[in-house]
Amino acid sequence: MATFPKRPRIDSTVSNPQLCKALRERSDKLKLKMTDISNAAEKVNKVIDKIITSEPTKSHPLFKSMEKLSTGSYYEGVKILRPNEFDIMLKITFESYQKIVPTSIDESGAFYTLAFKQQKPPSMAKYIDDEGNLLAQSILADFRTLVEKILSTLDGSVSLNKRESSSPAVTLTISNKPEAISVDLVLALEIQQWPREASVGMKTDNWLGKRKIQEYKNEPCYMVAKKPSQGTKYNKDTWRISFSNIEKDIMNNHHEKDNTTCQETMCCRKPCLKLMKDLLEKLKHSGTQSINEFISYHAKTALLHICTNYPRDEDWKMTNLDVCFKRYVEFFQEYLKNYDLLNFFIPSHNLFSIDDIPKKSCDNLFEALENQKTNDYPLFQPKVQSAGAMPFPQFYRGYI
DNA sequence: TTATGCTAAAGCGG
DNA sequence: CCGCTTTAGCATAA
Numbered sequence: 001m002a003t004f005p006k007r008p009r010i011d012s013t014v015s016n017p018q019l020c021k022a023l024r025e026r027s028d029k030l031k032l033k034m035t036d037i038s039n040a041a042e043k044v045n046k047v048i049d050k051i052i053t054s055e056p057t058k059s060h061p062l063f064k065s066m067e068k069l070s071t072g073s074y075y076e077g078v079k080i081l082r083p084n085e086f087d088i089m090l091k092i093t094f095e096s097y098q099k100i101v102p103t104s105i106d107e108s109g110a111f112y113t114l115a116f117k118q119q120k121p122p123s124m125a126k127y128i129d130d131e132g133n134l135l136a137q138s139i140l141a142d143f144r145t146l147v148e149k150i151l152s153t154l155d156g157s158v159s160l161n162k163r164e165s166s167s168p169a170v171t172l173t174i175s176n177k178p179e180a181i182s183v184d185l186v187l188a189l190e191i192q193q194w195p196r197e198a199s200v201g202m203k204t205d206n207w208l209g210k211r212k213i214q215e216y217k218n219e220p221c222y223m224v225a226k227k228p229s230q231g232t233k234y235n236k237d238t239w240r241i242s243f244s245n246i247e248k249d250i251m252n253n254h255h256e257k258d259n260t261t262c263q264e265t266m267c268c269r270k271p272c273l274k275l276m277k278d279l280l281e282k283l284k285h286s287g288t289q290s291i292n293e294f295i296s297y298h299a300k301t302a303l304l305h306i307c308t309n310y311p312r313d314e315d316w317k318m319t320n321l322d323v324c325f326k327r328y329v330e331f332f333q334e335y336l337k338n339y340d341l342l343n344f345f346i347p348s349h350n351l352f353s354i355d356d357i358p359k360k361s362c363d364n365l366f367e368a369l370e371n372q373k374t375n376d377y378p379l380f381q382p383k384v385q386s387a388g389a390m391p392f393p394q395f396y397r398g399y400i
Numbered sequence: 401t402t403a404t405g406c407t408a409a410a411g412c413g414g
Numbered sequence: 415c416c417g418c419t420t421t422a423g424c425a426t427a428a
Contacts, residue, residue: 034410034421041422075423077409252408403428410421 013323019376020322026380027271027321030080030278040083040181043174047158047183048088054150061123062139063146066090069188071244073277073296076251080274086183089244091222093190095121100134102195102223102239109197109346110354111228111238114189129236134189136225136237143187144170168226168240188222188242195221195241201345204304207311208250209257216246229356243345250304256313267316272328273303275380282379283368291365293357301351302332304344329373336362336369 048068057063072087073079094100102112114134127135127142144163147170151158161171161182169184194217202213223239254269276299284292306328310316316324335341339359343349352362372379 031410037410037422045422070423401428404426406425407423408421410419412417412419414416414418 013326015320015323020319022380023275023321023325023377024271024318026278026377027275030274032079032081032083036083039176040086043157043176043181044086044088044183047154047172047174050154051147051150051185052090054153056146056149060146061121062092062127063143065093067093069245071186071248072184076248078251078270078273078277078300080277082179084179084181086181087186087244088183089186089188089222089224089242091188091190100189100191102191102241104195104197105234105236105238106228107348108350108354109195109241109348110343111234111240112195112223113236114191114223114239133236134239136239137227138237140168140170140187140225143185147172147185166227166229168224186224186242188224188244189239190220191223192220197348198241198243198346201343201347204308204311207256207307212257216249219245221245229354241346246345247300247304251300254307256311266318267313268318268321268324269303269307269316271318271321272316272325273299275325276303276328276332279369279372279377279379283365283372286379288368289364290358290361291368293355293361294365298341298351299332301341301344302335303328305335305342306331326373329369333366333369336366 051057052066052068057066067090069089069091070087071089072085074083074086079085099117100114101117102114105111105113115132116128116134117132120128120132127139129135144160148160151160151172157175159173159175161173164171169186172183172185174181174183198221199217202216205213222242222244224242225237226240228234228238228240251270255267277296280291280294280296280299284294309331310327339350339352339362341351343351343354
């Protein structure tokens with residue numbers, strides 16, 4: 001429960017026009033170019049369509065129900081710099097009589113076994129063990145084989161990446177200039193009823209509104225074939241829960257409840273997330289010690305929590321971008337210091353501990369963020385003034 | 401299944 | 415800064 005830092009502290013902070021302008025310029029630089037989007041979208045969509053509609057897929061007992069559910073940064077409109085990474089969830093649904101029951105296997109509420117409650121369809125026998133549990137890894141393996149087979153009928157511009165043992169994704173590389181495009185295909189089983197562990201999350205009535213939250217809880221959630229990080233702990237095949245569908249809807253409809261006229265004041269929730277992703281990437285490449293474990297999902301989750309604390313569009317005015325971003329950084333630092341970043345949907349699920357992130361890495365990132373914040377984000381600066389030439393309080397001088 | 405209309409975001413010109 | 419056009423993605427209807 002003691003998740004959030006104390007409220008105000010920086011509410012009184014006044015925007016600094018120079019810093020605000022500099023952040024906005026950086027944010028503009030992160031935008032995707034329309035020509036890049038067109039190129040990439042055409043190629044990606046073509047491949048996905050091929051995979052879904054090909055004969056081997058359509059004749060497979062399990063995969064024939066596959067439908068595209070585009071998720072992740074690109075489709076949430078927060079991808080930065082170039083459209084070079086796509087996340088596509090391929091969802092599988094079961095006939096109504098084939099009820100599947102998720103059972104949580106640990107305290108976190110992140111991992112589940114999935115068992116057929118009623119009859120087991122004979123065509124699916126190879127994916128089900130003696131107790132009726134669905135075998136995540138064998139389904140994933142067959143899916144990979146299927147994709148491989150379909151790609152082999154193509155012109156060779158698309159290749160299959162090497163398998164990564166803990167990843168639930170089958171990753172494709174599409175050749176493209178100036179840069180290859182990588183596409184994560186994530187096979188996901190659709191579950192109609194949210195597990196009990198998820199029923200207490202998403203406490204954000206003031207931001208999204210009770211009605212909207214209830215609508216979300218009536219939507220399905222998904223199970224993906226991701227192993228727990230200590231692989232041998234559970235002998236059964238396990239699944240990890242995913243709310244990518246809800247996350248996407250929130251990101252694309254993130255204004256405060258009942259606000260239908262949000263056009264007038266542009267909010268900076270998305271720009272803040274883009275800047276944070278950019279900053280994390282830059283820190284990773286700047287030699288900052290062991291912070292490579294942090295992923296954009298941590299940044300996104302932090303943003304969702306902060307939006308809950310600051311629910312009003314008024315709290316996110318574009319003209320206050322610097323204040324909002326500083327607030328974001330400080331909340332994120334608080335999560336790092338407490339080693340406590342909870343999954344937005346499942347409060348029992350601490351992202352840091354589930355992903356086995358060392359406390360030391362959190363401390364390192366805390367310090368790196370502190371340094372960036374107090375020096376007005378030197379890593380955002382356009383280009384290097386060759387080393388040494390510019391000692392550290394760099395640009396944006398002349399305020400305060 | 402396909403066609404059509406809407407929206408958010410990029411791009412551009414004032 | 416503001417308004418206009420274009421585009422991809424998506425929802426809805428036919």
